[in-house]
Amino acid sequence: MxxxxxxxxxxxxxxxxxxxxxxxxxxxxxxxxxxxxxxTREALVEELTGWAARQFAEAVASAHVDSTPPLVALYQVTANVLRVKTNWWFAMSRTGDRAHPEAARVHEEVRDDCERLLRRAREAGVLRPDADLGWTRRVYYALIHEAAAEGVAEGGEAEALATRVVDALLRGFGSPTAPVIA
Amino acid sequence: MxxxxxxxxxxxxxxxxxxxxxxxxxxxxxxxxxxxxxxTREALVEELTGWAARQFAEAVASAHVDSTPPLVALYQVTANVLRVKTNWWFAMSRTGDRAHPEAARVHEEVRDDCERLLRRAREAGVLRPDADLGWTRRVYYALIHEAAAEGVAEGGEAEALATRVVDALLRGFGSPTAPVIA
DNA sequence: ATGACTTGCAACACTTATGTTGCGAGTAAT
DNA sequence: ATTACTCGCAACATAAGTGTTGCAAGTCAT
Missing domain, CATH: 1.10.10 (Arc Repressor Mutant, subunit A)
Structure with a gap:
């Protein structure tokens, strides 16, 4: 049911x-x-995990990450993922579960999509040429997680949250005139 | 023991x-x-939580957040907290536990310290004038969490991690010449 | 109405973690 | 040597969650 x-x-x-x-x-x-x-309880959690994984995959796929300008794709995929993640908070926390083959596969594929997108973004000049893509991706994930947590707790439109995520990822919060730390 | x-x-x-x-x-x-x-098991976890909370408070206090230039303080406190958080990963995850009065108090005080620091940073021109300090703080926390996770998994110097955290927070990963999303 | 199906309910067995107790061995200080 | 202390070990009691089964009651289609 x-x-x-x-x-x-x-x-x-x-x-x-x-x-x-x-x-x-x-x-x-x-x-x-x-x-x-x-x-069993495990079977219930598994089905939940699989269900969320499919929603997740669909959310990413429908953003057409490979055939859209990087900045647009980044925003689109962020908003789509946030929609799923706020509605399936628990189930999405299990997307990286190694015990669930389908979820693990989805997770890997999305990570590949994400890395391709970030690389394209860097090549297009959206990201700094010296951006560490591994760290960039992890920060991006963390930002989405944080925004989704806010969405779960206080509600909020996925589009508005996505805007804040992308803005934080690209511009940070520092003044453009401030000195660089490293 | x-x-x-x-x-x-x-x-x-x-x-x-x-x-x-x-x-x-x-x-x-x-x-x-x-x-x-x-x-009881609970008593064990509680003592762990309290222990970590004290280390946490000490880490923040020793950075002299209120009497140091904002950018320096930001870096110092980040490095100090990362040191504690990588060594007490589990216990620190309970720092926000409402069931533990001492930990809750520490958590609140640190949050206040953090907000004061961010406000000073904004006033000093380190942060953008339009930075949403609530969102900024949450992103900062998320970055520390992510960096600490990397520290736990792969090791790494707190200083190097702190540099990446502060850099990501202030500059983000976008090219300075790229268009702004919102 | 009959039959197929689903549900709630009560009862049961099983497992696992928790917390307690008593006793005997080992250690250290005096 | 006596005392005091701590520890490991074994045994026990308890509690809570899990998973199963049988039966009665209800629904629905034909």
Missing amino acids: RTILEAAERVFAANPAATMEQVAQAAGVARTTVHRRFA | RTILEAAERVFAANPAATMEQVAQAAGVARTTVHRRFA
Whole structure:
């Protein structure tokens, strides 16, 4: 049932160690009913993970990262991912799970997409020529994570959050006239 | 015993759901011995949390955030915090725990210090006049978290990590000549 | 109405972590 | 040597979550 999956997402987002009982209660069904659909707790989490992974892959794919100008693609993919990540906070936290082949594959592919995009951005002069793409990517991920956390806690439009993420990633918060630290 | 606390930190850093048995084993003592010193699992985690909170407070205090030029203070406090956070990864993840009064107090005070510092930085022209200090602080925290994660995983000098954090925070990764997104 | 299906409920077995206790061995100080 | 202390070990009790099963009640399509 989608009802159960959505309830599980809500409950686990608030408390990853939550009980099957709590999930069942949130879904408005008996615990045994949850077990009838998902044999084990692990199976439930796995299905949740797979579901989120597919949404994630779709969010990235629909941004056409390879055929759009880097800056536009960066903004688009950010907004799309933020939409998914705010709605599937818990499930998305498991996207990098090695135990889930599909999620792991998606995660790897997205990382490749991201690295290609950043490289194109650097070549196009959007990123500094000396930008460390590995560190850039990790910071980008961290910014998305932070923005999504805000989105989960306080709501907010994915577009507005994406704008702030991209702005922070590209410009930072320093004054253009300030001295450089290193 | 400090031995037990340090073992607990190592074990919990690798797996926050680890067992008392695993902690005892890592400390090279029997499980009952751990229970003799820490009545409950919760008490153990609490002591860890308090210990880390004190280190954290000391790390921030020793940077003299209020009496040093903003840019210098920013770098210093970043490096100090990174040192603590890489060594007490698990315990520091609990610094914001509301269940622990001391840790919560430290966390609040540090947040205040951080906000004052950022405000001074903006007034001094280190940050852009239009920088949203709330968002700036959260990004700063996220950058520290990310850098610390790298430090835990791959080692690395706190100074080098701090440089990258401050650089990313102030300059971002965009080319100075690139168009602004918003 | 009949049959197929799903659900809630109660009860059960099983597992795992937690916390406690008693005892005997080892160690150190006096 | 006596005392005091700590530790390892084994055993036990408890609690909580997990997963299973049987049965009764309800729904729905035909």
